[in-house]
Amino acid sequence: MVTLSSDSRPIIGHGPALGARFFFLAIASIALMVADHRGGYMEVTRSWLQTAVNPLYVVVQVPGQFWGWLTGSFSDRSRLRTENAQLNDELRTARVKLLRFDALTEENRRLRAIRNASQGMGERTLIAEIVRVDVDPYRHRVRINKGSQDGVFKGQPVLDAFGIVGQVTRVDEIGAEIILISDNEHATPVQVNRNGIRSIAVGTGDIHRLNLPFLTIESDVKPDDLLVSSGLDGIFPAGYPVATITKVERDPSATFAVVEARPLAQLDRAREVLLLWVDPSTQPAPPAPAVKPARPAPSTAPASPPPTTASPATTEPTSAPEASDEPTTPPPP
Amino acid sequence: MADGGSSGLRITITTLLALIFAIAPLPDVMNQAKPPLLLLLVIYWSLSAPRIAGLMFAWMCGFAIDVVKGPLFGQHAVAYLLIAYLTHKFQLRMRIFPIYHQTLTVFMLLALYEFVVFWIDGIIGPAVTGWMRWVPVITGTLLWPLLVAVLDTWNRARR
Numbered sequence: 001m002v003t004l005s006s007d008s009r010p011i012i013g014h015g016p017a018l019g020a021r022f023f024f025l026a027i028a029s030i031a032l033m034v035a036d037h038r039g040g041y042m043e044v045t046r047s048w049l050q051t052a053v054n055p056l057y058v059v060v061q062v063p064g065q066f067w068g069w070l071t072g073s074f075s076d077r078s079r080l081r082t083e084n085a086q087l088n089d090e091l092r093t094a095r096v097k098l099l100r101f102d103a104l105t106e107e108n109r110r111l112r113a114i115r116n117a118s119q120g121m122g123e124r125t126l127i128a129e130i131v132r133v134d135v136d137p138y139r140h141r142v143r144i145n146k147g148s149q150d151g152v153f154k155g156q157p158v159l160d161a162f163g164i165v166g167q168v169t170r171v172d173e174i175g176a177e178i179i180l181i182s183d184n185e186h187a188t189p190v191q192v193n194r195n196g197i198r199s200i201a202v203g204t205g206d207i208h209r210l211n212l213p214f215l216t217i218e219s220d221v222k223p224d225d226l227l228v229s230s231g232l233d234g235i236f237p238a239g240y241p242v243a244t245i246t247k248v249e250r251d252p253s254a255t256f257a258v259v260e261a262r263p264l265a266q267l268d269r270a271r272e273v274l275l276l277w278v279d280p281s282t283q284p285a286p287p288a289p290a291v292k293p294a295r296p297a298p299s300t301a302p303a304s305p306p307p308t309t310a311s312p313a314t315t316e317p318t319s320a321p322e323a324s325d326e327p328t329t330p331p332p333p
Numbered sequence: 334m335a336d337g338g339s340s341g342l343r344i345t346i347t348t349l350l351a352l353i354f355a356i357a358p359l360p361d362v363m364n365q366a367k368p369p370l371l372l373l374l375v376i377y378w379s380l381s382a383p384r385i386a387g388l389m390f391a392w393m394c395g396f397a398i399d400v401v402k403g404p405l406f407g408q409h410a411v412a413y414l415l416i417a418y419l420t421h422k423f424q425l426r427m428r429i430f431p432i433y434h435q436t437l438t439v440f441m442l443l444a445l446y447e448f449v450v451f452w453i454d455g456i457i458g459p460a461v462t463g464w465m466r467w468v469p470v471i472t473g474t475l476l477w478p479l480l481v482a483v484l485d486t487w488n489r490a491r492r
Contacts, residue, residue: 018388018418018421018422021387021388021389022388022414022415022418025388025389025392025414026411026414026415028392029392029395029407029410029411029414030407030411031407032406032407032410033405033406033407033408033411033453035406036405036406036407037405037457042406045406046400046406049400050400053397053400053401056352056353056356056401057356059353060353060356060357060358064358132358138365138461138463138466139404184459184461185458185459205461
């Protein structure tokens with residue numbers, strides 16, 4: 001039984017009646033929801049409030065950071081030494097690869113200049129750390145510790161060492177929120193690296209699974225095919241690895257095959273992610289308004305596109321993928 | 334109301350703690366079963382200190398949750414408001430319920446809250462329909478008697 005702690009005065013007869021107060025506040029919150037959802041008028045307010053609650057995030061970080069410091073300062077010397085040696089090895093091999101890659105990049109740029117193609121490689125990156133806060137267990141969103149102070153902007157692509165992680169949905173002064181590609185409101189335009197078939201990889205809400213709903217049963221995909229970003233959304237630059245196909249099921253009576261893929265980025269494990277600035281002059285203008293986000297801004301394409309949107313994704317695979325204006329960038333090694 | 338100030342202090346402290354609990358990361362399974370502690374506190378303070386913890390307080394708490402987690406401003410705010418309204422409406426009865434009866438009522442309130450949030454989710458986009466979504470209702474209900482015991486003890490000691 002709850003004891004009445006502070007006030008034993010009668011609560012009736014002070015101020016407006018309970019029902020009236022409820023009514024006004026409910027109207028206020030519904031107005032707020034509409035303004036936020038339909039109009040998007042709340043961006044500035046949200047960024048301010050997010051900045052204001054940042055101390056809370058800092059407090060939540062403290063135990064984890066303390067634990068990290070503790071294990072770091074007590075880990076033994078020999079382990080650190082082996083780790084160091086291993087990292088040195090990796091660095092050496094990576095350097096050798098990078099030498100080759102530099103040459104290839106240069107060659108690629110020259111060839112592109114000859115072809116007068118607009119797709120470029122001019123990119124800048126910044127490492128951001130994922131802030132360990134629970135945003136919502138049912139939405140695959142994470143917070144990072146870089147915000148508009150560092151030039152982060154809404155719709156910015158985010159990668160890790162293995163592939164595309166997601167894109168920035170909200171920015172405030174000192175932090176930003178990322179939507180992961182596995183969120184069920186997110187869709188990534190992809191193409192099969194082997195033959196250039198284009199499609200859309202829709203998040204499922206399961207961190208290890210993406211769905212490719214717009215591949216016909218005749219389309220040439222098979223398990224272990226690599227999916228790379230196609231760059232058609234104007235958000236993700238072309239040619240970055242996204243996922244590998246895990247399952248293809250063709251039911252002869254159906255129009256579309258059931259195709260599932262597994263994201264390559266370590267969505268559940270990564271601590272650090274890479275923010276990417278694509279040079280705007282070298283980035284092609286988004287060609288099709290069909291894959292532009294409407295208003296779930298996070299999605300690069302609506303999760304369930306209307307028929308008009310679905311048609312390019314479904315009909316194009318049968319057309320020749322090597323159309324002259326189609327940039328096919330090789331993925332970075 | 335000599336102790337109004339101290340009661341307000343208690344409300345502030347517990348609210349802040351609950352807000353921190355709401356964003357603290359737990360291991361994955363526990364994260365999904367995390368009880369809505371702030372909502373339980375709103376119910377508790379609405380019963381225990383209805384003049385301080387009014388509808389505005391509940392609305393602010395819900396709005397705070399919107400700021401730290403929600404995809405949309407006003408979603409949790411309106412759900413909190415509805416729960417606080419029902420609690421205030423039935424506070425005279427709820428306060429004298431035996432604890433099991435009260436727990437059952439809280440269970441229904443939490444289920445209603447989860448439903449409202451789920452409903453608004455469904456309006457603005459594809460909602461998650463897994464059964465795990467309803468686990469916080471159970472954990473929250475189980476937490477209620479404990480919360481009442483702890484806070485009542487504290488309130489009596491500070492009276």
